[in-house]
Amino acid sequence: MxxxxxxxxxxxxxxxxxxxxxxxxxxxxTPRTFGRAGALTPSEIHTIDAIGTDEGLLMKELAERLGVTKGAVSQLVDRLEAKALVRRTAHPKVSRGIQVVLTDKGREAYRAHADMHAAFYEELQQSFTKEEIAIFEQCVSKLRDILSE
The missing domain is CATH 1.20.5 (Single alpha-helices involved in coiled-coils or other helix-helix interfaces)
Incomplete structure (x- = not known):
């Protein structure tokens, strides 16, 4: 019926x-494993992603990129430093500026995260037509705009 x-x-x-x-x-x-980096929370891997996308971000820029306070990003970077995934260094052009860079282990996590996204998009392309993907992307964009209001 x-x-x-x-x-x-x-x-x-x-x-x-x-x-x-x-x-x-x-x-x-839910934490996920990203190579030798081990289990990382979504906020940790998204921080690594932001740093890896634009290596050498100032702490202030990283906070803005993630949409969090400088205090919150400082705590995230502390956790990632403790896991040997990032390190803070003096910025070469900004006096008193501290930049965050990935370690080799952090770059491995960054690549593993990128590979995970690529596999997801490949699965989408196998499951949906190009037209369905375009409609889905439009719907997600509109939903994001509605939720941002």
């Missing part, structure tokens, strides 16, 4: 979206 009630259909879509958001939250709170 087909359901033609638009309100009930919207409710099912809302429930599916809610379940997707819960799944994403679980993923965002």
């Amino acid at each position: 087909e359901n033609n009630n638009p309100l009930q259909s919207e409710n099912h879509a809302s429930l599916r979206l809610g379940r997707l958001i819960l799944q994403l939250r679980r993923l965002e709170s």
Whole structure:
């Protein structure tokens, strides 16, 4: 029996979206292993990703890039330094500026994270048509804009 009630259909879509958001939250709170770096939380690997994308970021720039306070980024960098994934150094052009750079082990985690994303996008391309991917990307962009308001 087909359901033609638009309100009930919207409710099912809302429930599916809610379940997707819960799944994403679980993923965002679960540590994953990235090469020799071992288990890293999503906030740690995203910090490594930001540093690896733009090597030599000032602590202030890193905080802005991640959308967190300087205190929060300092704590993240402390944890990553303790794991020998990043190091702080004097910035060559900014007096009193401290930059953050990846160690060899940190670069390995950065590459492992990039490989994980590449594998995910490859799986998407095998599971969906180009048109479906384009629609999905538009929907995600619009949803992000709505959530940012």
